[in-house]
Amino acid sequence: MEKVVIFDLDDTLYKEIDYLRSAYKEISDFIESEYDKREIYEFMISCYKAGRNTFAEVIREYNLPISVDYLISIYRSHKPNISLDCDTQFVLEQLSLQKNINLGILTDGRGITQNNKIIALGIDQYIRKDNWVISEEFGYSKPSSEGYLYFQKKYKNAAFYYIGDNLVKDFIAPIQLGWTCICLLDDGSHNIHKQDLSIINNISSLYTVKCLRELFEYL
Ligand SMILES: [Mg+2]
Known part of the structure; x- marks a missing residue:
C-alpha cells in the first residue's frame, strides 16, 4: 500500500x-x-x-x-548553521529509497525562515519541494486541517502518517482525519515548546517514540 x-x-x-x-x-x-x-x-x-x-x-x-x-x-x-543528526539523516534516507513511501513536511512559520532551515539541513535531498507545506506560504497553520488535507487530496488511497512533537497543535487534525500519529518525545527539556503528555492519554492512533529510528516499527 x-x-x-x-x-x-x-x-x-x-x-x-x-x-x-x-x-x-x-x-x-x-x-x-x-x-x-x-x-x-x-x-x-x-x-x-x-x-x-x-x-x-x-x-x-x-x-x-x-x-x-x-x-x-x-x-x-539568516542562513542557519544547523545540521541533521545521524539518526534523522539515516531515517530520511531509508524512507526516501522506498518506492511506496512519499515524504512531506508540514510546518508552521515564515517562508524565508523555514525554507532556509530545510536547505541548511539538506532535507531537499530527501523530500521534494512541492511536498513542503509552510504555513505562511500556504495560508493555514496548525491545528487547521488544511495542510493535512493538501496531502490527502494529492495522494488518494494511501495510508497517512504525521510525525511531530507539539501535542497542542500537531495531532488534532490528523487524528480526526484517521492518520497514524507519532510524537517524538523531548530528549530532556530541549524543546522550545514543552510537552504535556497527559494530553495524549487514551488516544489509540497516537504513538510516542524516543528517537526517529523507532518510526520503522509503525510505518
Ligand atoms: Mg515542532
Whole structure:
C-alpha cells in the first residue's frame, strides 16, 4: 500500500534550540564587528536561559543604536548553521529509497525562515519541494486541517502518517482525519515548546517514540 509520511520540522527533524543558537551567533557577530563589542553571544544566551527579552536586553545593556525589529529580522532571515543528526539523516534516507513511501513536511512559520532551515539541513535531498507545506506560504497553520488535507487530496488511497512533537497543535487534525500519529518525545527539556503528555492519554492512533529510528516499527 502507498504510504504518505509527513514530518513537522522544528523539534522533530532537528532541535529548534540549534536554530536559536545559530541566529544568536549571527547577531552577536554583527554587533561585535559593527559596534566593537565583546562576548555578546554569551550575554544573549544568558538572557534566553533567564527567560528575559534577549533583543531588548542586548540593545539596552550595550547601548546599541538599533531596534528590536532589526534584530528579529536577522533572526528570521539568516542562513542557519544547523545540521541533521545521524539518526534523522539515516531515517530520511531509508524512507526516501522506498518506492511506496512519499515524504512531506508540514510546518508552521515564515517562508524565508523555514525554507532556509530545510536547505541548511539538506532535507531537499530527501523530500521534494512541492511536498513542503509552510504555513505562511500556504495560508493555514496548525491545528487547521488544511495542510493535512493538501496531502490527502494529492495522494488518494494511501495510508497517512504525521510525525511531530507539539501535542497542542500537531495531532488534532490528523487524528480526526484517521492518520497514524507519532510524537517524538523531548530528549530532556530541549524543546522550545514543552510537552504535556497527559494530553495524549487514551488516544489509540497516537504513538510516542524516543528517537526517529523507532518510526520503522509503525510505518
Ligand atoms: Mg515542532
